Amino acid sequence: MRTTITTDDLAEIIYEHHYPGNFASSCGLSEKRIDAGYKGAKAQIQEYYFEGVRIQHGECSFREAMSISSETDQPILKMLFNLSGRSFGQVNGFKTDLFINEYEHFLTYIPELGGCLHYEAETVTENLEIILTPAYFARFNNQECRIISQFTQAIERQEPLRMPYNGKIDPLMKNTIRQLLQNPFQGSVRRLFVESKVLELFAAQLESFKGMVSCYERNHSSNKDHEKLHYAKKLLEARFQNPPTIYELSRLVGLNEFKLKKGFKELFGNTIFGYSTEYRLGFARQFLLDTDKTIADISNMIGYSHQQHFSTAFKRKYGVTPSEIRKRGDRL
Numbered sequence: 001m002r003t004t005i006t007t008d009d010l011a012e013i014i015y016e017h018h019y020p021g022n023f024a025s026s027c028g029l030s031e032k033r034i035d036a037g038y039k040g041a042k043a044q045i046q047e048y049y050f051e052g053v054r055i056q057h058g059e060c061s062f063r064e065a066m067s068i069s070s071e072t073d074q075p076i077l078k079m080l081f082n083l084s085g086r087s088f089g090q091v092n093g094f095k096t097d098l099f100i101n102e103y104e105h106f107l108t109y110i111p112e113l114g115g116c117l118h119y120e121a122e123t124v125t126e127n128l129e130i131i132l133t134p135a136y137f138a139r140f141n142n143q144e145c146r147i148i149s150q151f152t153q154a155i156e157r158q159e160p161l162r163m164p165y166n167g168k169i170d171p172l173m174k175n176t177i178r179q180l181l182q183n184p185f186q187g188s189v190r191r192l193f194v195e196s197k198v199l200e201l202f203a204a205q206l207e208s209f210k211g212m213v214s215c216y217e218r219n220h221s222s223n224k225d226h227e228k229l230h231y232a233k234k235l236l237e238a239r240f241q242n243p244p245t246i247y248e249l250s251r252l253v254g255l256n257e258f259k260l261k262k263g264f265k266e267l268f269g270n271t272i273f274g275y276s277t278e279y280r281l282g283f284a285r286q287f288l289l290d291t292d293k294t295i296a297d298i299s300n301m302i303g304y305s306h307q308q309h310f311s312t313a314f315k316r317k318y319g320v321t322p323s324e325i326r327k328r329g330d331r332l
Contacts, residue, residue, distance in 0.1 A: 002017070071113055085125030147206055284314065
């Protein structure tokens with residue numbers, strides 16, 4: 001298996017590596033560190049791979065806006081957990097762009113990976129990428145799990161597939177990721193520990209995506225409307241500090257207000273206002289737990305003009321006030 005990362009115009013190879021078939025490792029678990037740089041961009045990547053699985057934890061910084069292309073010459077099932085920063089791009093086989101925000105994860109099958117991701121200037125990103133080969137994924141084939149069944153069918157047909165929208169990285173996932181990256185073991189036990197955490201994250205993703213399939217199947221909109229609804233969701237996320245009105249969102253995505261509101265609720269299981277509020281409060285919760293920013297700063301950052309309004313909405317969602325959740329120490 002070959003993986004190549006290049007500039008968006010394919011003029012220069014930034015990184016290329018050939019892996020053994022099915023990521024076979026002669027020592028049980030292969031590990032290496034990768035340091036790469038290009039025009040002010042720097043990347044530090046810790047990589048592990050063993051039979052059927054490749055794991056990469058990467059931290060990248062971009063001084064200038066940059067677009068990076070990548071390709072893999074073998075089919076893969078990809079789990080990605082975005083811990084910091086955001087990006088968007090295009091992946092071969094999918095009509096809609098891929099957006100990934102901070103503290104989001106996604107699951108996708110790509111028969112032959114090729115695409116381009118775009119990064120903003122002066123940004124730092126951190127993510128965990130787990131690649132499963134079709135042979136490794138086959139061990140999970142279970143007709144009782146609709147998501148696994150869907151991906152199994154996609155693999156058999158060699159058709160690209162991804163979940164309808166990204167999931168949120170929850171505390172359980174964050175804890176599992178941290179344990180994976182801080183693996184204290186050596187030798188054969190080290191590989192067992194890594195694989196156990198990969199399986200935990202896969203199970204957590206399936207649980208997170210539960211209900212998505214049925215929401216997806218209940219959507220009776222055309223493919224074109226479906227794409228517009230996803231675009232509406234991404235606009236809400238991109239403008240969470242100052243969300244557009246229903247009227248403005250309707251004009252931006254090209255759907256009348258009735259179809260927009262009805263289709264959004266059917267596809268995502270929430271109203272436009274409800275989703276926007278949950279996204280903003282989820283963002284605030286992460287900042288409360290992961291930073292020392294004041295509650296007033298966080299309230300202002302997510303678009304609340306009055307801190308009391310923010311505290312009321314936060315307590316309605318999480319059952320505690322912002323100050324209480326910070327004092328309680330829900331850090332992982």
